[in-house]
Amino acid sequence: MLNPQAKLVADPFAADIAQKPTRDGYGLGVIEAAKADPNVVVMCADLTDSTRNMEFKKQFPARFIQAGIHEQFLAAGAAGMAMAGKVPFITSYAMFCPGRSWEQVRTNICLNDANVKIVGSHAGVSVGPDGATHQAIEDIAIVRPIPNITIVSPCDAIEARKATLAGAKMVGPFYLRLAREKTPVFTTEESPFEIGKANVLRDGNDLAIVACGPLVHNALKAAEQLAAEGIQARVINMHTIKPLDEAVLLAAATECGAVVSVEEHQITGGLGGAVAEYLAKSRPTIQEFIGVPNVFGESGEPGELIERFGMGVSHIVAAARRAIERKSK
Amino acid sequence: MGAQSRSRPLTPDPNILRMPHLHDDEVKRLELIANKLRQHVITSVAQAKSGHQGGPLGMADIFSVLYFHELRHDPKNPMWEERDRLILSNGHICPIRYAAMAEAGYFPVEELMTLRKLGSRLQGHPERAKLPALESTSGPLGEGLAQAVGMAYASKMDGKKWRTYCITGDGEHDEGIMWEAIHFAGKNKLDNLINIVDRNYIQIDGNTEDVMPLDPFEEKYKAFGWHVIGCSGNDIQDVVRALEEAKTLATKPIVIVAHTTPGKGVSYMENNYLWHSQPFKAGEAEKALEELKAEEARITAETH
Numbered sequence: 001m002l003n004p005q006a007k008l009v010a011d012p013f014a015a016d017i018a019q020k021p022t023r024d025g026y027g028l029g030v031i032e033a034a035k036a037d038p039n040v041v042v043m044c045a046d047l048t049d050s051t052r053n054m055e056f057k058k059q060f061p062a063r064f065i066q067a068g069i070h071e072q073f074l075a076a077g078a079a080g081m082a083m084a085g086k087v088p089f090i091t092s093y094a095m096f097c098p099g100r101s102w103e104q105v106r107t108n109i110c111l112n113d114a115n116v117k118i119v120g121s122h123a124g125v126s127v128g129p130d131g132a133t134h135q136a137i138e139d140i141a142i143v144r145p146i147p148n149i150t151i152v153s154p155c156d157a158i159e160a161r162k163a164t165l166a167g168a169k170m171v172g173p174f175y176l177r178l179a180r181e182k183t184p185v186f187t188t189e190e191s192p193f194e195i196g197k198a199n200v201l202r203d204g205n206d207l208a209i210v211a212c213g214p215l216v217h218n219a220l221k222a223a224e225q226l227a228a229e230g231i232q233a234r235v236i237n238m239h240t241i242k243p244l245d246e247a248v249l250l251a252a253a254t255e256c257g258a259v260v261s262v263e264e265h266q267i268t269g270g271l272g273g274a275v276a277e278y279l280a281k282s283r284p285t286i287q288e289f290i291g292v293p294n295v296f297g298e299s300g301e302p303g304e305l306i307e308r309f310g311m312g313v314s315h316i317v318a319a320a321r322r323a324i325e326r327k328s329k
Numbered sequence: 330m331g332a333q334s335r336s337r338p339l340t341p342d343p344n345i346l347r348m349p350h351l352h353d354d355e356v357k358r359l360e361l362i363a364n365k366l367r368q369h370v371i372t373s374v375a376q377a378k379s380g381h382q383g384g385p386l387g388m389a390d391i392f393s394v395l396y397f398h399e400l401r402h403d404p405k406n407p408m409w410e411e412r413d414r415l416i417l418s419n420g421h422i423c424p425i426r427y428a429a430m431a432e433a434g435y436f437p438v439e440e441l442m443t444l445r446k447l448g449s450r451l452q453g454h455p456e457r458a459k460l461p462a463l464e465s466t467s468g469p470l471g472e473g474l475a476q477a478v479g480m481a482y483a484s485k486m487d488g489k490k491w492r493t494y495c496i497t498g499d500g501e502h503d504e505g506i507m508w509e510a511i512h513f514a515g516k517n518k519l520d521n522l523i524n525i526v527d528r529n530y531i532q533i534d535g536n537t538e539d540v541m542p543l544d545p546f547e548e549k550y551k552a553f554g555w556h557v558i559g560c561s562g563n564d565i566q567d568v569v570r571a572l573e574e575a576k577t578l579a580t581k582p583i584v585i586v587a588h589t590t591p592g593k594g595v596s597y598m599e600n601n602y603l604w605h606s607q608p609f610k611a612g613e614a615e616k617a618l619e620e621l622k623a624e625e626a627r628i629t630a631e632t633h
Contacts, residue, residue, distance in 0.1 A: 041486075062486070068516075070509035076472045077513065080416075080479025083457070083465065085487070088479075103469060104506070108476060112466035113458050 002220075005192070006201045006237075012186040012220055019182040022214065023121045025157035026178055027052030029164025030089055034060050040087045040168055043067050045074050050180070051091040051121050071096045075104035075116070082114040087168060094120025094136035094177060098143050110148045110173050117167050121178040123153075124213070124264035125292065125309055126302035128181065135297035139177060141269025144242055149173040150195060151242040153263075153271075155216035156185045159239060162193040170195060179264075181302045183214035198245035204232030207323050208252035211262035212238050212271050215290075215311060219262050222316035233320060241271050246278055253285040258323040260288045262316055264306070267291035286326045288319035351569055355398070357628060359565045362432065363393035364625045367594045368618060369428035369441050375614035377445035380453065381606040383591035383598060384498065385425035387529050387562070391587060394568045395494065396429040404434035407462035413491050414480055416465045418473025419498030419527065420454040421606070426463075427451050435462060471504030473497065474524060478510045481522035481582075495524045500532030503541050508553070514582040515554025522582045523575050524555075527562065529591040531602040550584045562587030595620055 002008060009017065034040040034056065042056050043065045057064040067074045067090075074097055078088040090097060098105045098118055109116045123136045143151055150170065154160040160178060167174040192199060201216070202223050211219040216237045223233040234256055236248060253259060259279065261272030272289040279285045292309045306312055351359075366389045374380040395415060396402070402412045417426050424444060431438045436450070443449035450460045454468025467473035477495035484491060501507060514522055526546075534540050543549075547557045556578045560571035568587065575583040591605070592598025595617040609617075 041483075065482070067513060068509070070506075070513060072471075072506040073475045073478070073509035073513055076475030076506065077479035077482070077510065080465070080476035080481075081483040082479075083476070084414075084480045084483035084489075086483045104472060104475070107466060107469055108472050111456065111458075 002202050003200050006199055007188050007190040007192070008201060009186050009188055012184070012217070013224065018185045020157035020185050021179055021182050022154050022157050022160040023052045023178045023180065025154065025160030026119060026164045026176065027055060029161035030056050031059060032161075033165050033168035034063060037087060037168060039085055040089065041065060041081065043074055043078055043088050043090045045069055045071050045092045045096065047092055051119065053091060071101045072104050075101035075118070076108040078116045079104070079108035079112055079114040082116050087115055087117065089117045089119055091119040091121065093134060094123040094139040095134055098139055098175065099136055102142055105143070106146050110146045113148050113172060115171055116173055118173070118175045119178065120175065122180040123177045124179055125297040125305040126179055126181040126214075126264060128302045128305060129299045131299040132296040137264070137266050137292045137297060138269070140241055140263070140265050140271065141273070143175050144269060144274060149175055149242065150240065151175045151177070152195060152240050153177040153212040154239055155212070155214060155237050156183060156187055158185055158187045158189065158191070159193055163195070163239065166193065166195050177213065179214055184217045186217055186220070193239070196240045196243050196245060198240070198248040199237040200234060200248065201237050202233065202235035204234040205255050206232045207258040207260060207320055207327070208234040208236055208256040209260045209262060209316065209320065210236045210238050210249070210252070210271065210275055212241060213264050215262050215264050218311065218313050218316055221313045222320065225313065225317050226320055231320065231324060238271060238275075241274055244274050244278055246282070249275060249278055250282055253279055253283045258286040258327040260290060260316060260319045260323055262290040262311070264311060265291050267293055286323050288323045290316055290319055351566055356565050357631060359390070359393045359397060360628050361625065362397050363389040363565070364594070364621055364628060365432060366392055366425060366428040368621050369431065369438070370424045371595070371614050371617045371621065373428065373441040373444040374424050375609050376442050378608055380424055380445060381421045383531065383602070383604040383606070384419065384422035384527060384529070386595060386598065387589035387591045387593045388422055388425050388496070388527055389593065390563050390565055391496070391525060391568055391589075392425050392429040394565060394572065396433045398569065399572050400494070401491070402462070404430075407435060411489075411491055412462070414464050414477070414493045416467065416473045416477040416480070416493065416495045417455055418467055418477070418495055419470065419501050420468025420473065422498070422527075423451075423455050423468075426455070430462070436460070470498070470501040471506035471510070475506055475510040477522060477524070478514045478519065481514070481519045482517060484521055485519065493522045495522065497524055497526050499526055499528045499530065499537050499543055499546070500540070502543055502546075511550065511553045511555070518554070518580050519582045520579050523572070524582065524584045526584060526586050527589055528586050529589045531591050531605055533605055535602055547586060554581055556581045556583045558583065558585045560585055560587050562589035563593050594624060
């Protein structure tokens with residue numbers, strides 16, 4: 001059953017559930033962060049509207065910085081601004097920052113321990129018709145090995161707003177992974193959110209589905225279907241990929257004995273990899289991986305692409321059955 | 330924003346205009362310091378058994394002027410809020426910066442002998458978190474200027490009086506990020522930023538104009554909206570003159586194109602691109618020090 005502590009909306013599966021992109025939540029959050037801290041600034045790389053910074057630009061014109069299509073400068077220049085006391089949010093498509101500017105992120109922001117907030121929008125295949133060139137599905141993998149950085153992939157627009165505020169408050173490099181497409185808003189203002197603390201959205205002891213980003217909603221739907229078959233899945237919203245909530249993960253592995261990781265990212269190096277790395281050394285556990293299976297994306301409608309690359313509800317259900325079968329052997 | 334930084338007082342006293350021409354004693358003092366810094370470069374790189382010599386030696390006069398004449402800084406209070414910021418973009422020439430910081434009193438001179446060693450604060454390329462007032466983590470080319478531009482922008486936003494100085498290499502201008510940063514600084518008229526380019530015409534694979542031509546170098550900066558000042562980077566008088574001129578300029582960022590002799594002060598290294606960086610063979614460091622000590626004696630004996 002759904003965990004009442006998670007304080008989700010009354011019916012997360014309603015056909016008419018509100019839909020918003022996670023980037024919208026960032027757009028609201030950064031304004032609140034700017035009101036709370038005069039050092040918060042936003043740097044854009046010619047994508048002000050699609051990274052949801054128009055309202056910030058309007059309300060804080062002197063704190064909005066147009067970097068031009070200069071993503072390497074965006075990251076390194078922000079490190080300089082941070083050293084002069086600013087809290088820069090640098091915003092682009094995840095493909096270009098941290099993608100194109102990876103070395104600046106690694107050396108000038110993370111090795112330098114600069115207080116820069118990297119906001120990578122349009123992550124995942126659900127960018128849709130723009131195609132593989134613009135679908136960042138390797139971003140977690142390239143950022144995760146870098147020391148000093150915190151990585152958060154919020155599950156809906158409300159959580160994205162909270163994550164933006166939390167990122168502004170914490171000191172140090174921070175990567176916020178956002179999506180372009182509208183997705184269900186199933187958490188509420190009352191839902192708990194703390195960086196590094198995973199939320200158990202649904203209780204169950206037959207297996208644990210560990211998910212991040214908007215696909216957490218698919219994980220919940222899959223758990224409902226599994227329940228109809230008598231399988232009780234625990235659903236964990238692992239919004240913080242680094243640092244991983246090891247306590248919640250260890251409890252899940254111990255009590256459920258099987259894990260399915262779910263992410264809109266290459267299977268290699270993402271959330272599933274992080275989960276496997278931890279469990280392999282702490283409590284080896286059967287694991288199935290939902291994610292992009294070592295191929296590039298392509299043009300299509302977001303919903304079609306999620307199905308095409310094996311991240312739909314039916315795929316999660318099938319992976320859960322496989323995990324349970326393996327567990328029983 | 331452009332007008333704000335011009336009201337910044339000249340050091341040390343806003344009521345006293347500095348003479349554009351240095352007294353001979355001051356030149357001599359700075360030359361002797363530059364000589365001392367060169368000796369530190371040789372001894373520290375020799376003990377490290379790796380590292381760069383050509384660039385550090387060529388930039389010794391500029392570092393002498395910056396740390397002992399130009400910058401507003403306080404080695405006893407390294408993180409002083411109002412200090413001028415000096416960013417070393419071509420981080421591989423850090424032995425000269427470490428030498429200048431040690432001589433200025435940021436840390437004991439003996440610590441120079443830990444350069445590039447395990448546990449040292451003096452990393453092979455600068456790391457801000459390791460050493461106070463190092464200001465940036467840079468070395469991968471192009472990233473120091475970008476950080477300096479970000480700092481200068483933030484400083485202007487807050488109406489701060491401190492300046493950002495950046496030292497870049499000429500070969501470094503092959504990097505795309507350099508032109509991203511130069512573009513942004515020009516658009517935003519960052520006249521609180523002075524970029525000193527070590528125009529020594531060498532990079533690892535040879536002459537800059539053969540590897541990837543940079544000329545017409547000055548015209549490129551002008552086209553991106555910068556003031557350009559030329560200077561002879563191994564002439565203390567001329568370096569000071571260029572910096573004084575830079576501070577009279579407004580509404581645009583300033584680049585000082587400093588023509589230097591790589592390996593300056595050691596005859597067998599001068600203008601030899603192989604000495605961008607190569608390990609010393611037996612006797613080479615000793616010969617370099619011998620030449621530098623002879624030069625030290627000559628400067629000391631000089632009378633005007």
